[in-house]
Structure formats: C-alpha cells, structure tokens
Amino acid sequence: MTTAAELFALQETDLATDSTVTGLAEVEAQLGETEELVSARELVDQSRERAKEIQRRQKEMDLDAEEVREKTAVIEGKLYGGSVKNPKELEDFQADLTSLQTQLGKREDSLLEVMLELDDAEAALKEAEVALARIEDSWKAEQASLSDTQATLKEELAELQAERSRQLDGMDRASLSLYEILRERRQSTAVAVVERGLCQGCRISLPMSIIQKARAGAGLVQCVSCERILLVN
Numbered sequence: 001m002t003t004a005a006e007l008f009a010l011q012e013t014d015l016a017t018d019s020t021v022t023g024l025a026e027v028e029a030q031l032g033e034t035e036e037l038v039s040a041r042e043l044v045d046q047s048r049e050r051a052k053e054i055q056r057r058q059k060e061m062d063l064d065a066e067e068v069r070e071k072t073a074v075i076e077g078k079l080y081g082g083s084v085k086n087p088k089e090l091e092d093f094q095a096d097l098t099s100l101q102t103q104l105g106k107r108e109d110s111l112l113e114v115m116l117e118l119d120d121a122e123a124a125l126k127e128a129e130v131a132l133a134r135i136e137d138s139w140k141a142e143q144a145s146l147s148d149t150q151a152t153l154k155e156e157l158a159e160l161q162a163e164r165s166r167q168l169d170g171m172d173r174a175s176l177s178l179y180e181i182l183r184e185r186r187q188s189t190a191v192a193v194v195e196r197g198l199c200q201g202c203r204i205s206l207p208m209s210i211i212q213k214a215r216a217g218a219g220l221v222q223c224v225s226c227e228r229i230l231l232v233n
C-alpha cells in the first residue's frame with residue numbers, strides 16, 4: 001500500500017524536478033551570442049570597412065596629386081630651363097603652369113580633408129574595437145558561469161530522476177495513477193497537508209471524520225473539496 005506521506009515525498013521530488021527543468025531551460029536560452037555582442041561586432045566591421053574605403057580614396061587622390069606635381073615639374077623645366085626663347089611660347093607655358101598650380105592646390109586641399117576624415121574614421125574604429133573587447137570579456141565570463149550553472153542543474157536533475165525511481169519502487173499502480181491525475185488537474189500538487197483542520201490545497205475546513213480517516217492511514221483519503229490526497233502529520 002502506498003501512503004500519503006510517500007506520495008508527498010514523490011511530489012517534493014516532482015516539484016523540484018519541475019523547477020530544475022525550468023531553470024535549465026532559462027539557462028540554456030541564455031547560452032550563445034547576445035544581441036549586444038553581435039551588434040558590437042557589426043559596428044567594428046562597418047567601421048573597418050569605412051576606414052578602408054577612405055584609405056582607398058586617399059591613395060587615389062595621392063596618385064592624382066602626384067601626377068599634377070610631375071606635370072608641373074615638366075612645365076617648370078621648360079619655363080626656367082632656358083631652352084625655350086619664344087615669348088609667345090613662354091607665355092603659354094606660364095599659363096599652363098598657373099592652371100596646374102591651381103589644380104594642385106585644390107587637390108591638396110581635398111587630400112587634407114580626406115586625411116582628416118580618415119583620422120575620424122580610425123578613431124571611431126578604435127572606439128568600436130575597445131567596446132567590442134569589453135563586451136566580449138563580460139560575455140565570456142557570463143557564458144562560463146552559465147555553463148557551470150547548466151552542468152550543476154543537469155547533475156541535480158539526474159539525482160532527482162534517480163530519487164524518483166527509488167520512490168516509485170513498490171508503489172501501487174492505482175495510487176500512482178490517482179497521484180498523476182490530480183497532479184495534472186491541480187497545478188502540480190496532488191497531495192495537500194492538513195494543518196489546523198484546513199486542507200492546505202484549497203483552504204477548506206475539513207470534517208473531523210475525514211481528518212481522522214486520513215490520520216489512521218488505512219488508505220488514501222481525498223479532500224472533499226479539491227480532491228487532493230490529504231496528509232495529516
């Protein structure tokens with residue numbers, strides 16, 4: 001025969017199992033990369049791309065300016081080299097030189113702007129990298145602690161399962177099926193303790209005869225209101 005006390009002990013195991021399973025699911029939901037980590041990494045990638053793009057532009061502009069500088073040097077050579085004597089020709093070279101110098105000035109101004117833009121982009125990249133490193137550090141620590149908790153909960157669950165099978169040993173089928181039905185129907189508590197004449201499952205005041213019957217322990221006695229199996233200590 002299975003007693004209310006035995007079923008109550010089984011219920012304690014089942015309630016502990018339920019809460020361990022819930023805890024384990026919560027921990028497992030938190031394992032893996034967080035949104036914060038993913039977006040911090042994306043920001044680093046974007047910042048790096050932006051800096052690279054500006055560097056490419058700077059390089060092109062550098063080459064461009066160099067080309068104008070070379071042309072300027074050629075014209076200067078002709079103008080001041082003494083080989084050209086014709087005043088009209090010299091006048092044309094002078095005009096070319098002025099135009100090239102204007103072009104070069106503009107290109108050098110743009111180049112300076114791009115260099116400043118690159119400084120900003122590199123500072124932003126550095127900042128994003130520092131933020132990512134900080135987020136990664138705390139994420140790693142958190143994941144390690146979650147893994148520890150997961151392992152502990154799994155161990156607890158295995159112990160509870162072993163305990164449950166020990167408790168089931170020798171229980172009769174009818175009592176167990178009553179327990180399971182009530183557990184499902186009554187939010188996981190199939191067994192209620194009686195305290196000061198009250199069923200602790202539904203708070204109803206129980207008739208004396210029921211309490212005496214439950215105390216005698218001749219068989220399982222159920223609450224007249226909530227039907228839970230009564231345990232009188």
Ligand SMILES: [Zn+2]
Nearest residue numbers: 199202223226
């Ligand atoms: Zn009750």
